[in-house]
Amino acid sequence: MKMETQKEMKDIKSQAGTNDSVQKQIKDKFGIDIDQWQFDADFMGFVTDEHSLNMVKDATSDLFKGAKLYQAPLKAVYHFLKQNGLPDIVLLDLSAENDLRAAAQALIAIDKKAHLVVIGRENEIELYRDLMEIGVADYLVKPVTAHETQRVINRIMDAKQAALMDEDQDLYEQILVMGCRGGVGTSTVATNLAWILSEELNNQTCLFDLDVHFGTAALLLDLQPCAGLRDALKKPERLDKLLLSSSASKMTKKLSVLALEESPNSELRVDPSAANMICNFLEEDNRFAVIDLPRTAIHLFEPMMKKASHLL
Structure with missing residues (x-):
């Protein structure tokens, strides 16, 4: 299972440079035109199911005006982020991935300064620790709730503000x-x-x-x-x-x-x-x-x- 996920991520990376062909494949296979997606430097969310989409929408409505949220598979998301970079805070549903750690690591490699919040299915402390170690900001377990999602995003924003204040103090x-x-x-x-x-x-x-x-x-x-x-x-x-x-x-x-x-x-x-x-x-x-x-x-x-x- 792990080898399959690593191979899948490698294939996505190798195709990332051929924009037109990859975008055509994504559109043909998933019916998604990522040219229509809008990049937001502050926050973006990518999920794989309608329930998560609604919960994230409820959680972010008061935090980000017109938050950019999309329901799409990892291949489309990775290609979009590879071309545009990661927003400051990005919430990403990786619950469908065989090796969630490898998928998260590939995304963090795009921009290590971004705050990546991962959604998964496994409620395991070992997985959580592994994700924190590779640079993930936080981890949410499905089914996600609006309250928990908002709490996680607020915690990241508070930590950023505190860091800015510490810099000012110096x-x-x-x-x-x-x-x-x-x-x-x-x-x-x-x-x-x-x-x-x-x-x-x-x-x-x-x-x-x-x-x-x-x-x-x-x-x-x-x-x-x-x-x-x-x-x-x-x-x-x-x-x-x-x-x-x-x-x-x-x-x-x-x-x-x-x-x-x-x-x-x-x-x-x-x-x-x-x-x-x-x-x-x-x-x-x-x-x-x-x-x-x-x-x-x-x-x-x-x-x-x-x-x-x-x-x-």
Whole structure:
């Protein structure tokens, strides 16, 4: 039985390149014109009986607008998917196949990133484990129900959404806040933005006030500035992760602040290369860096502005 299925899949693969002849064979044998099928990149379903077709239709009516569902044998389905690729989620009835594992593996080989849900007849844990091992997303046993089908599809969609959120969490974003003139509330915006990102949205965030003489970030948060930042800005060659960590004032577990309150008579000037190095270090431990950039020094920080994810 296994040899017959493997031979059948091999025959389908070998014929996949001759589109016209294969499509004519499919039309002559099964009365199916796959030229009339419409490809959908999000979801498609292929079943072999009317009951399954109705159940899948009920399950997907609220999930996908105008879901593309077809009742057809594997030969027609394989040829169509070989030519068009697999949608993101594809539900496929393989209950008529002698070797369900081999049939599923042949389809997964077309696109390993697709989420393949297989329908079969055998309710065996060993079969389920084998299918999961080769990359099948889930397995449904006939007779399928609308509720179970919808539950499986929802689980796949939820897992995809969670994966996207995890990817977003790994991204570092640098937000530059600048004012057109003094007194317009630039520091207030930067400080409140950093607080929201860290405390309300639960992201590791650093607020970096680059206005070392007239900046108000530390004052707004009632923090004592750390003198270590002065050394880091004056001598960038000494800058390392340890020095930067000791230079930051810890407001909360999620929010740290880099700020100074230098006297107007102080000769301290921010070295742009030092500021860029600090931003590079911030990327290692923070999800967000909110940088309050003094309007008088914007021309010195063009590289930082180009790297910024957002400019406010």
